[in-house]
Amino acid sequence: MSECMIPSFNVTPGTHVFPWWLVLIQGIITLILGIMFLYFPYGTLLIVITFLGAYWFISGLFALVSLTVDRTNTGYKVLFGILGVIAGLAILFYPLYGTIVVVSMFVIFVGVWGLIMGFMGLFAAFKGGGWGAGVIGVLLIIFGCILLANVLVSALVLPFVLGVFGIVGGIAAIISAFMIKGQVKPAA
Numbered sequence: 001m002s003e004c005m006i007p008s009f010n011v012t013p014g015t016h017v018f019p020w021w022l023v024l025i026q027g028i029i030t031l032i033l034g035i036m037f038l039y040f041p042y043g044t045l046l047i048v049i050t051f052l053g054a055y056w057f058i059s060g061l062f063a064l065v066s067l068t069v070d071r072t073n074t075g076y077k078v079l080f081g082i083l084g085v086i087a088g089l090a091i092l093f094y095p096l097y098g099t100i101v102v103v104s105m106f107v108i109f110v111g112v113w114g115l116i117m118g119f120m121g122l123f124a125a126f127k128g129g130g131w132g133a134g135v136i137g138v139l140l141i142i143f144g145c146i147l148l149a150n151v152l153v154s155a156l157v158l159p160f161v162l163g164v165f166g167i168v169g170g171i172a173a174i175i176s177a178f179m180i181k182g183q184v185k186p187a188a
Contacts, residue, residue, distance in 0.1 A: 002059070016076060017113075018180075019179045020181040020184060021171055021181075022178040023176055023177040023180060024155060024173070024174060024177035025172045026173050026179075027172070027173025027174035027175075027177055028170065028173070028174065029170075030166050030168065030169050030170035031147070031167060031173075031174065032151050032168035032170070032172060033162075033166045033170075034162070034163045034165065034166020034168075034169070034170055035163070035167060036163075037042070037160065037162045037163030037166055038160065038163035038164070038167070040165065041160055042159060042160065043160035045094065045099055045103065045158070045159045045182070046095055046099050047163075048094025049091060049095065049097075049098055049099040049102050050091065050092065050095045050099075051177075052092025052102065053087070053088045053090070053092045053095070053098055054087075054088060054091075054092060054093065054143070055088070056084045056085075056087045056088035056091070057084065057085055057087075057088025057089060057092060058088070059084045059088075060080065060081045060082065060084020060085035060086075060087075060088060061068045061085060062080075063077045063081035063083075063084060064078070064081035064082070064085070065079070066080075072100065072111070072128070074115070076130075089144060103155040103158055104152065104155050106155075106158070107147055107151050107154040107155050107158065108148065109143075109146040110144075110147060111143075111144045111147030111151075111154075112144065112148070113149065114140045114141070114143045114144030115140070115141055115144035115145070115148075116144075117137075117140045118136075118137045118138065118139070118140030118141030118142075118143075118144060119137065119138050119139025119141065120137070121133045121134065121138075121140060122134055122137035122138065122141070123137075124137070142158075149163070150151075151181050
C-alpha cells in the first residue's frame with residue numbers, strides 16, 4: 001500500500017514531454033482567452049459554448065458512425081451519440097439559452113462536487129485525518145452551499161473568474177515554455 005498509484009514518467013534532465021513551442025502556443029492562446037473573458041465576458045462565453053456545442057454534435061455523430069466499424073459498447077455509443085447530437089444541436093440552434101443552461105449546470109456540478117468533497121474531508125477528519133482536513137471540508141461545504149444558493153449569480157461571475165485564471169495560467173505557461181527552451185539540449 002505504500003507504493004504511489006500515480007504513474008511516473010522517467011524523463012531525463014533536458015528532455016520534456018511536450019516541446020517548448022507547444023507550451024508557448026498554449027500559453028499565448030490561454031492568455032488571449034483570459035483577456036477576452038475580461039474584456040468581452042459574455043460574448044466570449046457565448047462563443048466558447050457555441051464551439052462546445054459544435055464539438056458535442058460532431059462527437060455524437062462520430063460515436064454513432066463508429067458503430068458501423070466497431071460494435072463494442074454499443075449501448076454507450078448509442079446513448080452518448082444521441083445525447084451529443086441533441087445537446088450539440090440545442091446549443092447551435094439556441095446559443096444564448098444553451099450558454100445559460102451549460103454554465104448553470106457547470107455551477108451546479110461544481111457546487112455539488114464541493115459539498116461531496118467537503119463531507120469527505122469532514123469524514124476524514126473524524127477518522128483521524130487531522131484538523132486540516134476538517135477545515136478544508138468545512139470550507140468546501142460553505143463554497144458548495146454558496147454556489148448552489150446563487151446559481152445565476154455564480155454563472156454571471158464565471159467569465160470573470162475564467163478570465164483571471166486564463167491570464168495567470170497563460171503567463172505561467174509562457175514563462176514555463178521559455179524555461180523549458182533554456183533547458184533543452186541541442187542534438188549532437
